[in-house]
Amino acid sequence: MGKAGQCLKLRPVMAFWLLKSEPHAFSIDDLERKQSTLWDGVRNYQARNFLRAMQPGDLAFFYHSSTEPPGVVGLCKVVRTDVVDPTQFDPASPYYDPAARPENPRWWTVEVEFVRRFARMVSLEALRQTFTPDELWVVRRGNRLSVMPVSEEAARRLLELAGEAVGSP
DNA sequence: GCCAACGTTGGC
DNA sequence: GCCAACGTTGGC
Incomplete structure (x- = not known):
């Protein structure tokens, strides 16, 4: 059960993702403070393709x-998809991509919203004990x-490890 | 299209 | 801070 005593409701069509961030750059605390953020600055094509595959509610x-x-x-929730990453056009940004043109953008992203901090964080060590490299x-x-x-399947087991109750819609 | 050089990521 | 792993770049 989460903080507010609410079960997470998992809709059948919902997809799950994992987003990495270095906490000294942007942490879950920062997201909780801001409530939502644009997940900008991703400059890897495989990662970009996953961002483009996200749907609202994931x-x-x-x-x-x-x-x-x-x-x-x-946990956070995808609330806006198919967003052209504005930092690619900003020369002052560390993520500036001089080859990207507004009429032909190269990098897309999504907006995510804070959902909750886990009762217990699940360390990489715990993840390694629970999942094979193919599972996660x-x-x-x-x-x-x-x-x-x-x-x-992995998402459900991960939520269980985190001490989160999972309900049906 | 190959591949060496280089830069970055991220665990330890 | 080290360094293995990986992605990207650029010469050929």
């Missing part, structure tokens, strides 16, 4: 990387992908 696990311990710390890509050795799909 849920994404929030993963803290390059921290001790790394792991899944909470984030435990793949040398994995650098920052946006990846999570199967419903």
